[in-house]
Amino acid sequence: MGGPGGGQPRSYPLNPNDYKLLEEVGYGASATVFRAICLPFNEVVAIKCLDLDRCNSNLDDIRREAQTMSLIDHPNVIGAYCSFVVEHNLWVVMPFMAEGSCLHLMKVAYPDGFEESAIASILKETLKALEYLHRHGHIHRDVKAGNILMDSNGEVKVADFGVSACMFDTGDRQRSRNTFVGTPCWMAPEVLQPQTGYDFKADIWSFGITALELAHGHAPFSKYPPMKVLLMTIQNAPPGLDYDRDKKFSKSFKEMVAMCLVKDQTKRPTAEKLLKHTFFKNAKPPELSVKKLFVDLPPLWTRVKTLQMKDASQLALKKMPSAEQEALSQSQYQRGVSAWNFDIEDLKIQASLVQDEDENEIPEIKEQADPKVDVRIKKTDVSASESGLWRSRSTNILYSDQINGDNKGSKVIEDDFIESDNQTKPLLKKSVSKAELSVPVAETDISAKFKSQPNKSRQTQSGPLMPGLVVGQSTLERVRTAERSDIETQQPVEKTPQVRKAPSFSGPLMLPTRASANSLSAPIKSSGGFRDTLDDKSKTNLVQIKGRFSVTSENVDLVKDIPLCTVPRRSSQGSPLRKSASVGDWIFDSKHNPNSYIPKEMGNSSMPASVLMPHLQNLFQQTSLQQDLIVNLLNSLQPAEVADVPQNGKLPPVPRIPENNGNVDAASTERERLLLTKIFELQARMSNLTDELTAEKMKYIQLQQRINMISSQENGDKREVDS
Numbered sequence: 165m166g167g168p169g170g171g172q173p174r175s176y177p178l179n180p181n182d183y184k185l186l187e188e189v190g191y192g193a194s195a196t197v198f199r200a201i202c203l204p205f206n207e208v209v210a211i212k213c214l215d216l217d218r219c220n221s222n223l224d225d226i227r228r229e230a231q232t233m234s235l236i237d238h239p240n241v242i243g244a245y246c247s248f249v250v251e252h253n254l255w256v257v258m259p260f261m262a263e264g265s266c267l268h269l270m271k272v273a274y275p276d277g278f279e280e281s282a283i284a285s286i287l288k289e290t291l292k293a294l295e296y297l298h299r300h301g302h303i304h305r306d307v308k309a310g311n312i313l314m315d316s317n318g319e320v321k322v323a324d325f326g327v328s329a330c331m332f333d334t335g336d337r338q339r340s341r342n343t344f345v346g347t348p349c350w351m352a353p354e355v356l357q358p359q360t361g362y363d364f365k366a367d368i369w370s371f372g373i374t375a376l377e378l379a380h381g382h383a384p385f386s387k388y389p390p391m392k393v394l395l396m397t398i399q400n401a402p403p404g405l406d407y408d409r410d411k412k413f414s415k416s417f418k419e420m421v422a423m424c425l426v427k428d429q430t431k432r433p434t435a436e437k438l439l440k441h442t443f444f445k446n447a448k449p450p451e452l453s454v455k456k457l458f459v460d461l462p463p464l465w466t467r468v469k470t471l472q473m474k475d476a477s478q479l480a481l482k483k484m485p486s487a488e489q490e491a492l493s494q495s496q497y498q499r500g501v502s503a504w505n506f507d508i509e510d511l512k513i514q515a516s517l518v519q520d521e522d523e524n525e526i527p528e529i530k531e532q533a534d535p536k537v538d539v540r541i542k543k544t545d546v547s548a549s550e551s552g553l554w555r556s557r558s559t560n561i562l563y564s565d566q567i568n569g570d571n572k573g574s575k576v577i578e579d580d581f582i583e584s585d586n587q588t589k590p591l592l593k594k595s596v597s598k599a600e601l602s603v604p605v606a607e608t609d610i611s612a613k614f615k616s617q618p619n620k621s622r623q624t625q626s627g628p629l630m631p632g633l634v635v636g637q638s639t640l641e642r643v644r645t646a647e648r649s650d651i652e653t654q655q656p657v658e659k660t661p662q663v664r665k666a667p668s669f670s671g672p673l674m675l676p677t678r679a680s681a682n683s684l685s686a687p688i689k690s691s692g693g694f695r696d697t698l699d700d701k702s703k704t705n706l707v708q709i710k711g712r713f714s715v716t717s718e719n720v721d722l723v724k725d726i727p728l729c730t731v732p733r734r735s736s737q738g739s740p741l742r743k744s745a746s747v748g749d750w751i752f753d754s755k756h757n758p759n760s761y762i763p764k765e766m767g768n769s770s771m772p773a774s775v776l777m778p779h780l781q782n783l784f785q786q787t788s789l790q791q792d793l794i795v796n797l798l799n800s801l802q803p804a805e806v807a808d809v810p811q812n813g814k815l816p817p818v819p820r821i822p823e824n825n826g827n828v829d830a831a832s833t834e835r836e837r838l839l840l841t842k843i844f845e846l847q848a849r850m851s852n853l854t855d856e857l858t859a860e861k862m863k864y865i866q867l868q869q870r871i872n873m874i875s876s877q878e879n880g881d882k883r884e885v886d887s
């Protein structure tokens with residue numbers, strides 16, 4: 165059978181000299197995509213150049229990934245013809261999609277979105293791809309207009325499934341992804357909530373968001389900072405097509421979007437079911453409705469260049485953010501979101517601190533238009549077996565056990581894949597030897613040229629390398645570099661041709677400490693798909709892994725901030741905790757610290773009730789609040805850990821999370837102990853206060869009795885005097 169997208173199978177050369185790189189046609193967090201010619205076949209292809217320097221995986225891992233990639237074969241999922249290593253880059257050769265991504269197209273020619281007939285066709289093709297992926301146990305997890313590619317005949321393919329995620333999720337890619345443009349607008353609520361777990365229905369949510377993106381030209385909430393978006397996704401009603409504002413769209417379109425954007429994932433339809441919706445039944449073939457979108461447009465590379473220039477000039481005009489904004493941004497990013505590693509309560513606190521100048525406005529800023537609000541929170545770790553699967557025509561191999569989710573050893577099955585339109589057929593046929601699986605490493609002239617050009621040498625951190633041989637490469641500083649952070653927008657535009665500047669990570673969006681990456685392309689499991697290795701830096705900050713999520717030391721900072729041995733004295737106005745749903749309102753005044761401010765006279769039973777009462781009330785209030793705090797702290801732990809918390813004040817053994825295989829126990833011990841110690845302190849404090857309160861209540865009752873006695877005595881005396 166054919167390669168990706170059908171056609172005759174043929175082995176694409178694995179030597180970079182057999183390809184001529186032409187224009188740059190796209191760029192992502194980790195890669196630059198070029199139009200290229202495969203010289204022996206005289207065929208136009210796309211080559212995605214991924215910088216391996218930013219990948220923590222060794223070559224074996226990469227090789228394994230490349231093998232796994234070869235699973236995918238569907239007309240609506242972009243596959244790879246072959247892949248090979250060129251020095252410190254992985255080149256992935258794939259079909260060239262001449263019209264680029266829907267996002268690019270909207271940015272260039274349809275800022276307010278496409279018309280419904282085009283949307284229906286694009287979405288239908290996308291949904292077919294999702295149905296295929298889900299049926300084979302994979303979640304795309306990055307469905308969005310930027311990952312839907314179109315060819316000039318109207319063909320639609322979903323991209324970015326796999327290699328980039330799996331290659332870069334364990335290390336610097338995290339940093340690059342988190343400082344790169346993008347917002348969490350597409351993420352389903354359950355994905356944002358560590359406790360809930362998620363499955364392939366998360367893609368259906370993202371699909372619904374993508375529908376809105378195609379309808380409006382931008383994703384909902386795209387004008388807001390990421391933390392705000394996260395909170396809005398969790399707390400607000402789901403976005404949708406408005407019956408008044410979106411009059412031009414049909415009822416069935418609105419209905420379809422509403423079905424996808426249901427917060428309860430179990431109530432969302434499967435891709436298969438959704439395909440049967442009237443909206444898709446009536447969709448025209450893409451060659452009729454999509455093809456016409458490109459009429460009169462310049463070629464893709466010209467559009468990409470125009471976009472880069474436009475974005476560059478916008479950035480130049482953009483005001484520098486104030487010092488406060490920068491500080492806030494820095495704090496948000498450092499403490500709130502670390503890739504997928506965040507604590508939702510911390511996030512809420514951080515989000516609540518974001519200025520809300522125009523919260524009620526309809527979001528207008530286009531996706532990726534404002535670098536200040538951009539952060540990518542998405543794919544992180546992808547283990548080999550979980551990764552996206554790109555076909556490698558050079559090997560045409562896949563592992564049956566990978567398909568079946570069986571991890572026992574790699575039984576190799578060979579050759580071509582069965583076209584998946586017939587959804588019931590198995591993916592594979594024959595078998596070949598494992599020895600044939602290796603991804604060749606090309607030691608070539610190009611490698612030498614890369615090495616020999618000092619200004620084109622490898623970049624530090626996240627900047628993908630710009631191969632020196634690229635023809636027609638942009639002469640502008642890559643806008644994407646400038647887009648990555650506010651601080652980067654302040655840097656002068658680099659005019660030097662063919663030199664890619666290493667992106668700065670020192671700006672407001674810098675994430676100096678980051679916990680591990682998490683799997684995003686895991687085979688479908690509702691939760692617990694986590695795992696992978698942690699980079700060194702993250703290990704030191706990792707406190708705990710909760711399902712797929714890690715809690716970093718940043719996450720517990722707020723807990724740490726809470727005074728435990730002394731009653732907190734934060735005012736409701738000044739405390740960063742005051743808006744937190746989890747911590748409650750710290751309304752105490754220092755005057756009411758029970759330790760130091762219970763009047764000595766309290767011990768005196770002759771104290772009048774009117775004096776005693778306010779103190780008792782205050783004590784009671786404090787105790788309740790502290791109880792709340794303890795409950796919240798306990799809630800922030802996994803149930804198993806809560807069960808482990810001893811009642812005798814001794815530290816429990818550090819909880820072991822099954823997924824981490826003990827790898828991070830050592831790293832988490834310190835923080836966990838700290839947290840637990842503080843919980844015990846709070847418990848002890850609460851118990852003391854409860855005792856005090858009980859004692860005071862007793863005194864109060866005694867006082868009342870004495871007052872009653874005295875007053876009845878007085879009344880008796882008075883009556884005697886009167887008589």
Ligand SMILES: Nc1ncnc2c1ncn2[C@@H]1O[C@H](COP(=O)(O)OP(=O)(O)OP(=O)(O)O)[C@@H](O)[C@H]1O
Nearest residue numbers: 190191192193194195197210259260261265324328
């Ligand atoms: N086969 C292709 N043909 C034409 N253009 C492509 C092709 N593949 C990718 N592109 C363009 O390059 C861009 C970046 O590609 P891709 O999304 O795969 O990179 P990435 O680094 O994985 O991005 P991301 O940051 O979304 O993870 C795409 O948005 C698209 O515009």
